[in-house]
Amino acid sequence: MDDYLRRIGADRPARPDAAALRDLQLRHLQAVPFENLSIHLGEDIVLEEKALLAKIVEARRGGFCYELNGAFAALLRDLGFTVSLLQGRVFGGDGRLGIPYDHLALLVEAADDTGRWLADVGFGDHAHHPLLFDERGDQSDPAGTFRIVEAAEHGDLDVHRDGKPQFRLETRPHSLDDFRAGAWWHRTSPESHFPKSIVCSRLTPEGRITLSGRKLVTTVGGERQEQPLADDAAVLAAYRDHFGLDLDRLPPDPRPAGTG
Template identity: 65%
Template sequence: MDDRQPRSESVPTEPHAPQEPETSQAPPAPQSGGEAPAARPSDAERMRTEPLDPARTDAYLRRLGVTRPATPSAEALRDLHLRHLRAVPFENLSVHLDEDITLDPKALVDKIVGDSRGGFCYELNGAFAALLRALGYRVELLAARVFGPDGPGIPYDHLALRVHGGDGHGGPWLADIGFGRNSHHPLRLDSREEQPDPAGVFRIEETADGDLDVLRDGLPQYRLEQRPRALADFAAGCWYHRTSPESHFTRSLVCSRLTESGRVTLSGRTLVTTAADGSREERELTDAEVLPAYRAHFGITLDRIPVLRG
């Protein structure tokens, strides 16, 4: 889940970025302090994907509360997508706990499975891609720019997935478990019709430049490039969002998870419970209640309270 709220978000978003060149290239590192990501490996190295071993795959599935699907089908993908949203929270706690974020599939899976944590879009969709590949799906990483008041954001602003089933099981689908206002279920990426979902009515439109705009209830959420990318391509965007004072993620502290009856969110010390009908309950927690709330609502055990970096 990306915590930014397109169009209606009061926090300014990044200015429209220039058109990207034809070569696969990460955006220039913004001047936000700290060290920029290391140089990316060669094309051959960065395009190589090592699948999860069976034990790690099964552990991931247990984290989601599902059994291994018999085939990489549309029905199984739909179930995995929804279960992931309900089991693994979107959270940017690492940004405010000064924890490193490593865009390596095994490291991302270890964080979600071994540490019972969540993450933001690069982490969640990066790990989900590794799981889907291990289950026989064909997965491509796609770069997107989130819409704000001034248009799309920076290059590699967001990571989403294009998924095909194995052995003729269909696709392509848009799978995205790292964006707050996105669908509960995968979307047909090749459809230009309206696609009803519990989160709203979605539609995918082609742009003049060959990109795809993902709309929710008529409002553009993000602009999706169709060219496949490597996980390493998102390193500079990830670094920017976890270090730049201009990034929404350094200016907000959030942990949120879809539930069967709505959503639960801990934003700083504000606990928000949202029902399926949109009704909300908010409560300010005391210092003594914050860490137990992370454990009770998200299964996250921390040794200290995250503090908004300032």
């Protein structure tokens, strides 16, 4: 776990309080990319704590929600936080909910009187800081205004960003094993967006940086800049220089030629 802390540029906190959780989440988002390269490189995705830590800490890779939040949960528990795994269903562009176990998020209890927190380092472009889990009013964040509201049925909660629902959470805790079917579906289903495109993205102090095909997209202060990359060597260098990913080969792009 000391190696994990070094991976995200953090010191071991003196106590597992809300300030430490906030610092750890922000550092994680800036250091460990949200990426789905394993799906396209033919690598297995194993939802076991040892395997997740080996990938993210030892191999210095990223991952998608099950991997990132699964590993982050292990780190937080080691530091003294109480952590539960929550299953979520993501709202699509048409407002429909995705499959059960579509998303993994974390319910975290800190060693102070600040209440329970929703922590998430695995939803890509999302809240920079943990959200108060039991707060039902607006919560300001560098990424926008968030609100956790009671869902219409089943006692679930909907997480909104700037007035738009992002995902629905079931409040009952789960084990990591419970998410295997969701991870398998996202790896293999033609209805999942992950097999259809390659994503590698991380938060930066100034904004965000994303590599999509042969295009490097940098956002600084809301200004978006796109830089085309000339060849495979330039793409490999971008993975290394901007995301810390030392790949020996590029994942094949599943999109039709000319759309990268």
